[in-house]
Structures are given as C-alpha cells and as structure tokens.
Amino acid sequence: MSAPAVAQHHHRGSDPNNNNTAEYLNPLELQWERAEDLLADGKRAEARRVLEALVTTAVEADAVEELRVKERAVYRLAELLSVEKDVEALLQLPASVRPFFAQLPKAKTTRMVRKLFDHILTSGAPLERQMEVCHEMIAWARRERRTFLRQRLQHRLAELQFAQHAPQDALSTLQPLLREVRRLDDRALLLDIHLLESRIYFAVHNISKARAALVAARTNANSIYCPPLAQAEIDLQSGVLHAEEHDAKTAFSYLYEAFEGFHQLGDQARQARKALHYMILAKIATDTPDELSALLSSKNVLEYRGSDMDALRGVADAYNAQDTHLFNRIMQENRGAAFLEDDVLQRRLTEMYNSLLERHLLKLLEPYSRVQISYLAELLKLDVDAVESHVSQLILDKKLAGIVDQQHQCVVIFDEQDEKRAKARKEEAAAAGNKEAAGGGAASSSSAATPGMPAMEGEKESTTLYQDALTALEKYDRLVTALFDKANGKFDALVEENMAKRTAGRKDDKNSKKKNDSNTDEKGNEGKDKKNTNNNNRNNKDDNTSGSNNNNNKSSSSKDKDNKKNDS
Structure with a gap:
C-alpha cells in the first residue's frame, strides 16, 4: 500500500506553505502510519526500526502535532519491546527519550515515565537493573531540577525496594519523601505514597499502621479527583486488610470493586488478576460454594483463564470437601508458580490450610472417644509431632473437648x-x-x-x-x-x-x-x-594493842617507881 493511499484514511491538516486547502501529512505522521501498517501485517522488526527512528527524531517545541505523534511513538515502541521481552532495549529507552522530556509538560512527563517503568516491570526485567535505571533517572532529574519528576522516581524506587523484599529500605526512602511532598501539598503523590506505605506496613505485620496509612490515602483521595486506577488500588488494599482481620464478606466486596476497576481500565491485567486471586480466596473463606461456582463461571472471570485459576478452583474443591490430601497435592503440582510468590496470597493459603487441617482433624476425631495420635498422623500423612501440636492447639482454643494422654500417646475425647x-x-x-x-x-x-x-x-x-x-x-x-x-x-x-x-x-x-x-x-x-x-576490826585490834602496851608501860613505870621507893 502506497503512502498516499494510506494517508487517505487518516487525519489531514492544512499545508501552511500552500494557500489552497490541500491536505497533507507531515513526515512524522507518515512514519507513524507506516509503523502502524507494519505492525498490522505482523512485521514487528521493521515496525521497530521505524519507531526507533521516529523517537530519535528532533522536534520543535512549538510543533504540537509532531510532539503528539512522537509521544504516541514512544508508547507504541515501549509496548512492542515489552511484547518481545527485549529487556535491555526497554531499560535503555528512558535514557534515550530524556531530551524529549524537556519539551513535554511536567504532568505528561511523569505519566510517560510511569508508563515506561510499568512496561519494564511487565517485561520481567531484573529488579537490580530496574533500580539502576531508577537511580540514573533520579540523578538526571536532580541535575535538571525536575522536582516533580524526581519525587515520582523516588516513589518508584521505594516500590522496587519493597518488591525486592527490603521493606525497611523502602520505608527509609519514603519517610523523607513524605515530609517533602507534604510541604508541597501534592495530594495525588501523597495518595500513592500512603498506599505504598500501607502495603509495606502490612508486609511487616504492623496492621494498625497499615490501616492508618490507608485512612490517610482515602482522605487525600476524597480531597482531589481520584483516578480510577488509584481508586482500584485503594479498594484492593482495603480488601487485603479486611481479609487479614478475618472479615471475609467485607473483604470480598472491596476486592470485587478492585477487580472491576482494574478490568475496566484495560491495561491493568496484571493487577486485575491479582485482585481476582484475592477475591476467590475471600469467597472460599465465606463457605458459600454455590456463590463461588457462579463467580468462577462469570464472563469477566473467564477472560483470565490459566493455570493459576485452575489451581484456585482445586483449592476451593479441597476446602469444600475438607480434604487436606487434595490441598497438598494441588500445592505440590503448582510449586514454583509465579502466582504463589505473592506474599498476601501465601499468607491467605497458609491460613486456609490451617483451617482445613483443623476441620479435617475434628472430622476424624468425631466418632472416637479415644484414638492414637500415630493413627491420626497416618491418616493425615503428617508427622506425629505436628499432629499432636495441632490437637493441643484445638484443645487450648476450646474447639475440642478432650486431653492428650502423653503416657499412652493418644487423644481422649470427652462427651459433651x-x-x-x-x-x-x-x-x-x-x-x-x-x-x-x-x-x-x-x-x-x-x-x-x-x-x-x-x-x-x-x-x-x-x-x-x-x-x-x-x-x-x-x-x-x-x-x-x-x-x-x-x-x-x-x-x-x-x-x-x-x-x-x-x-x-x-x-x-x-x-x-x-x-x-x-x-x-x-x-x-x-x-x-x-x-x-x-578494817574496823584491824583498827580496834591496833587500838587494843596500843592500849595494852600503854597499860603495860604504865604498869612497868609504876613498878619501876615502886622499886625505886623500896630501894630508897
């Protein structure tokens, strides 16, 4: 098909160099039409070369139509590289279109960067390479003083850190960014930051802070026009938190709204599938198998057929039949599947298995008044210690009236x-x-x-x-x-x-x-x-002695006198 023939079916503008109202197509529009025709014919390699040439073409800042064509070419090239899984070319695309960012309004620049990183994420690029590109873009935005774009890139960096199972690093990136954005009063970015903060706190099992962050996100969403994508993400996080609090009915209603929101956007199939997984598990937890079968056979759900949906159907059948063997077999068959790497899905499946095991144990213990633990372990195909631990937990939770006889290794069930x-x-x-x-x-x-x-x-x-x-x-x-x-x-x-x-x-x-x-x-x-x-006696004796001595002296003197007289 020749270029003039192609041009007849598309928009034409007036030629500024011709006074007549002749219709023409500028060179960029001709290249765009040629790339579209090549893609329609399945010639992806040739279309890619045309789009790459179109993206690197210099455009005047006041050429509105040419800027619009180049913008469409960037998006189409990113989609083509994402489909072809050309990770390296996709990672180099943000750097190659940096000069084009200077000619776009800030809002369009932010939207384009976000779309490019979404395509990089869906292409399966390693998280380390994504973080390298993100750091390079943040440094470029700082040099160019593109504050709004830098803040968006820092938010994307926190998302990558969270996806890399580094919640503390993500929080350390978000906290200063949150203070800066609050000063600028950017409500749209605050909404995204609070949503990411809620997911991070949920991952570290801090449910109270996760709910507080979600309330802050809702407050910002009510004060501005909330885009459908942001509203769907709010509903998704609300359903996850209600499911964590074992409110399955409320969780299902929020998750259903999130699934419908992602599905209607058309370009959020990945998020829609995630919401569908959570929604099915919430419906399984409500113990309504009839409603679950109607949900799985609905038109919108059938569009997401795949091995993950078949596995969740098997989980629903095992849960309704209270069969742990079927549940374990399904998990073994799908070990290593991509959908099982989701932390929220793993947490819900673990809780569901524990609940199913409790039901199976109670069902096995019902006809007995005394049963050996080894026999229960043989029926459940589990270790004796694991079965004893689960039975003890049932007794402590008052779900089972009985005792564990440690001496005889048996369970004694009491009559009600x-x-x-x-x-x-x-x-x-x-x-x-x-x-x-x-x-x-x-x-x-x-x-x-x-x-x-x-x-x-x-x-x-x-x-x-x-x-x-x-x-x-x-x-x-x-x-x-x-x-x-x-x-x-x-x-x-x-x-x-x-x-x-x-x-x-x-x-x-x-x-x-x-x-x-x-x-x-x-x-x-x-x-x-x-x-x-x-002493007195002694004194008396002395006195007596002295007296007698005196008397003796006196007598002797008298005798002497008498003798003298006689002599005379």
Whole structure:
C-alpha cells in the first residue's frame, strides 16, 4: 500500500506553505502510519526500526502535532519491546527519550515515565537493573531540577525496594519523601505514597499502621479527583486488610470493586488478576460454594483463564470437601508458580490450610472417644509431632473437648453431656467453697479431709474415664483447699505463739539482766562492808594493842617507881 493511499484514511491538516486547502501529512505522521501498517501485517522488526527512528527524531517545541505523534511513538515502541521481552532495549529507552522530556509538560512527563517503568516491570526485567535505571533517572532529574519528576522516581524506587523484599529500605526512602511532598501539598503523590506505605506496613505485620496509612490515602483521595486506577488500588488494599482481620464478606466486596476497576481500565491485567486471586480466596473463606461456582463461571472471570485459576478452583474443591490430601497435592503440582510468590496470597493459603487441617482433624476425631495420635498422623500423612501440636492447639482454643494422654500417646475425647454436667458440678462446688470460706471454712476442712468420699449426694457415679477424672479432681481440690485452710490457721497460730515466746523471752532476758545487775551491786556492797568491817576490826585490834602496851608501860613505870621507893 502506497503512502498516499494510506494517508487517505487518516487525519489531514492544512499545508501552511500552500494557500489552497490541500491536505497533507507531515513526515512524522507518515512514519507513524507506516509503523502502524507494519505492525498490522505482523512485521514487528521493521515496525521497530521505524519507531526507533521516529523517537530519535528532533522536534520543535512549538510543533504540537509532531510532539503528539512522537509521544504516541514512544508508547507504541515501549509496548512492542515489552511484547518481545527485549529487556535491555526497554531499560535503555528512558535514557534515550530524556531530551524529549524537556519539551513535554511536567504532568505528561511523569505519566510517560510511569508508563515506561510499568512496561519494564511487565517485561520481567531484573529488579537490580530496574533500580539502576531508577537511580540514573533520579540523578538526571536532580541535575535538571525536575522536582516533580524526581519525587515520582523516588516513589518508584521505594516500590522496587519493597518488591525486592527490603521493606525497611523502602520505608527509609519514603519517610523523607513524605515530609517533602507534604510541604508541597501534592495530594495525588501523597495518595500513592500512603498506599505504598500501607502495603509495606502490612508486609511487616504492623496492621494498625497499615490501616492508618490507608485512612490517610482515602482522605487525600476524597480531597482531589481520584483516578480510577488509584481508586482500584485503594479498594484492593482495603480488601487485603479486611481479609487479614478475618472479615471475609467485607473483604470480598472491596476486592470485587478492585477487580472491576482494574478490568475496566484495560491495561491493568496484571493487577486485575491479582485482585481476582484475592477475591476467590475471600469467597472460599465465606463457605458459600454455590456463590463461588457462579463467580468462577462469570464472563469477566473467564477472560483470565490459566493455570493459576485452575489451581484456585482445586483449592476451593479441597476446602469444600475438607480434604487436606487434595490441598497438598494441588500445592505440590503448582510449586514454583509465579502466582504463589505473592506474599498476601501465601499468607491467605497458609491460613486456609490451617483451617482445613483443623476441620479435617475434628472430622476424624468425631466418632472416637479415644484414638492414637500415630493413627491420626497416618491418616493425615503428617508427622506425629505436628499432629499432636495441632490437637493441643484445638484443645487450648476450646474447639475440642478432650486431653492428650502423653503416657499412652493418644487423644481422649470427652462427651459433651458429661462435660456440661462436670462444668455444672464444678461451678456448684466453687460456689459452695466460697460460702464455706465466707463462713469460716471449718466445715469444709472436716468434710474434705477424706479423699475417698462420694462426689455429691444422690448423684449417679459415672463410669467414663472423663467422669472419674473430674470426680477425683474435685475431691483433691476440696482436700487441698481444706489442708490449706488448716495450714493457714496453724501457721497463724504458730506465728502468734512464736511472737509471744519471743516477747516473753525478751522480758525474761531483761528481768534476768536486772537481777544480775542487782546481785552484782549487792555483792559489791557486801564486799565493801566486809572490807570496812575488817578494817574496823584491824583498827580496834591496833587500838587494843596500843592500849595494852600503854597499860603495860604504865604498869612497868609504876613498878619501876615502886622499886625505886623500896630501894630508897
């Protein structure tokens, strides 16, 4: 088909160099039409060469029609490279069209960069190479002082870091960007940042912050015109959070709105498929198989046929049949599938498997009153320790009335009627114990002293293991309560007696000390008196001796006088 013939079916403008109203096509439009015809004929290689030449063609800044043609050529070339999976050429495309960004309005530049990175993502390019290109574009935007574009590229970098399972790095990139965008009051970018922040917090299991970020995103969406894509992403994140909180019905309604929004956009098949996966799992969790079959056979869902949808159908069948073997077989057959790499999908499937395993266990335990754990493990094709752990969890969650007999490695299931009677008896015993404790507790101590007494008067003794165990526990409970009452009373008496003894001992010690002190004083006084008496006696003796000596002297002197007289 010749160029003039092609030109007859497309828009024509007036030639500025011709006064007549002759119709013509400028060179860029001719190249664009030629590329479209080549693509229609299936000649992708030739069409690619034409589009690459068209993209690198210099255009005047005031040539509106030529700028529009070149813009369409960039988008069409990105689509062609994405279909051909030419990752390297697609990664080099943003750098090759940088001069063209200077001629476009800022809003169109941002939209084009976003579209190019979307095509890079769908082409399966490695995340490391995507981050390299993103860093290069951010550096270029800083040099050119394209603040709005740089902020969008930083948001894209945070998305890539989150996709690379580095949530902390993504948060460290988002926090300064969030403060900067708040100062500029860019509500559209704030909406995208809060949505990404909510997804990151959900990935690190911080549900409260994830919900707060989603509320902030909704607030910004209500203050501006919210594009359909952003609204669908908000609905998707709302459904994910409601599913995490086990509100399957509300989650399904949000996810259905998200799926419809992505589906109607036409170019968001990847996001629509993701929303469809979440929506099917939410419908499975509502236990409505009829509605699920109607959903899977709807027109919009049938457009997304594939191995992933077949796997989810099998999961629904296994969940409705409460068959863990079928569930495990489906997971084994689809191991390594791309759709199972989604973190949200893995979390939902894990919760669904645990719920299915609980149902299967309860179904197996229903006809038994006593069953070996090894037998359950053989039926479930699981380890004995794993089965024992799940049974123990069921008992702790009060979903199963029974005990795990560690000695015999078996599960003992209680009868519901026996359990109700035992519970009523236990409540009555507790009430009676409280009354006895309020009245002094003496009667309960004497009545509970013998562990072999019957449980209650006029009540038939049960012959089941559960009934015997409960009866024994009640008896020992009463006995231990009575013993504690007695022990507490004796202990108080012993404490009082010990304190009295200590007080009396202290008084006796004081009295004995006083007596000892008084005895010591008396002994000291007696010693002093004795000393004084001895001294007095000694003095008296001395006096007597001196007196006798004087008398003797006197007598001797008198005798001398008499002798002298006689001599004379």
